[in-house]
Amino acid sequence: MSRISQELYEKMLREEELSPAEHLALEEALAADSAWSDFVQEAAPQSEPSMAWRSELNGRLSAIRRPGRRAILNWRTGLGFAAVAACGAGLAFAVLAPMSGAPLPAMAEAPVVEGSLESAIAAAHRDSQRQADLGVYVPAQPTLAAYNWDELGAN
Amino acid sequence: MSRANRHDAALDAALVENARRNEAEAFGRIVDAYQSRIIGFVSRMVPTEEDALDVAQEVFIRAYQNLDRFDSRSSLRTWLFKIAHNLCIDRARRAKRTPLQLSVSAGVQGEADWELLDQNEGPEDLVINQELREVVKEAIESMSDKLREVLLLHEEQEMAYEEISQAIKVPVGTVKSRLFLARAHLKRAIANYQNGGEA
Numbered sequence: 001m002s003r004i005s006q007e008l009y010e011k012m013l014r015e016e017e018l019s020p021a022e023h024l025a026l027e028e029a030l031a032a033d034s035a036w037s038d039f040v041q042e043a044a045p046q047s048e049p050s051m052a053w054r055s056e057l058n059g060r061l062s063a064i065r066r067p068g069r070r071a072i073l074n075w076r077t078g079l080g081f082a083a084v085a086a087c088g089a090g091l092a093f094a095v096l097a098p099m100s101g102a103p104l105p106a107m108a109e110a111p112v113v114e115g116s117l118e119s120a121i122a123a124a125h126r127d128s129q130r131q132a133d134l135g136v137y138v139p140a141q142p143t144l145a146a147y148n149w150d151e152l153g154a155n
Numbered sequence: 156m157s158r159a160n161r162h163d164a165a166l167d168a169a170l171v172e173n174a175r176r177n178e179a180e181a182f183g184r185i186v187d188a189y190q191s192r193i194i195g196f197v198s199r200m201v202p203t204e205e206d207a208l209d210v211a212q213e214v215f216i217r218a219y220q221n222l223d224r225f226d227s228r229s230s231l232r233t234w235l236f237k238i239a240h241n242l243c244i245d246r247a248r249r250a251k252r253t254p255l256q257l258s259v260s261a262g263v264q265g266e267a268d269w270e271l272l273d274q275n276e277g278p279e280d281l282v283i284n285q286e287l288r289e290v291v292k293e294a295i296e297s298m299s300d301k302l303r304e305v306l307l308l309h310e311e312q313e314m315a316y317e318e319i320s321q322a323i324k325v326p327v328g329t330v331k332s333r334l335f336l337a338r339a340h341l342k343r344a345i346a347n348y349q350n351g352g353e354a
């Protein structure tokens with residue numbers, strides 16, 4: 001068994017750093033004396049707490065309001081969702097709602113034959129759209145001058 | 156056979172997780188598992204029994220309040236005794252104990268203690284009666300706080316050197332030195348008792 005020298009003993013008292021060899025000697029000395037664990041446990045007094053102590057502790061623990069996970073999720077997550085919803089609504093409004101002055105998507109030009117009834121109606125519609133954009137209604141001027149009334153009478 | 160409660164690390168981890176989900180019963184089981192050990196330790200580290208019961212409750216209160224801060228890098232046992240260690244230091248400071256009582260060499264007789272180390276007799280040959288229990292109790296009380304703490308954590312709570320190092324924040328080498336010195340102190344007290352002297 002490795003012995004602890006007086007020098008090493010005094011170094012430990014002063015809590016000085018030990019050399020590797022000194023550490024080894026210390027390890028061996030501790031291993032040789034391992035029976036002290038059982039001895040100390042056997043000799044130490046029991047320490048069971050009373051019911052009054054435990055009851056008081058339970059009361060103190062009950063009084064502590066730990067932030068519950070659910071509570072935190074409710075108000076914080078709700079706030080987050082509200083913010084996202086507000087942003088989403090704003091974006092939707094900006095994208096989908098027609099804005100004043102913004103050009104309307106161009107209508108697909110229907111293949112119409114110039115001089116036909118269809119072309120006259122289409123022209124009248126475009127005129128009325130332009131007036132609506134301007135906020136002014138002007139009765140559509142007949143633009144059917146090009147229409148061939150003779151065709152209508154002939155069936 | 157060990158008197159200390161053996162609490163499975165995996166079970167501890169499950170209890171902590173349940174307690175974090177606000178399951179009061181789970182934290183109650185943690186208290187059940189550790190109350191005796193914490194009280195046993197604290198009662199030897201603070202001046203009065205009243206202080207000990209108060210500090211022991213405070214250990215569990217602090218643990219409950221800070222459950223979210225506990226990480227699994229250390230065991231639950233290490234964490235609880237770390238809290239206990241810190242609270243005992245606070246209580247000792249408030250009691251304004253003198254530096255000598257806190258130093259490693261308090262109660263050590265230097266050369267006389269070193270000579271005792273030559274004795275090969277271990278505690279296996281000792282019969283533990285009430286008198287000897289009292290001698291051991293007084294020897295533990297008379298050693299410095301630093302030595303007593305390590306002795307109790309290692310011998311009574313069966314914590315490994317690395318666990319003790321984490322709990323009280325000193326290097327492992329220092330833990331071993333203090334344990335050796337604590338045992339030397341015990342040996343001297345028992346030798347004095349056997350020789351009819353004072354502990």
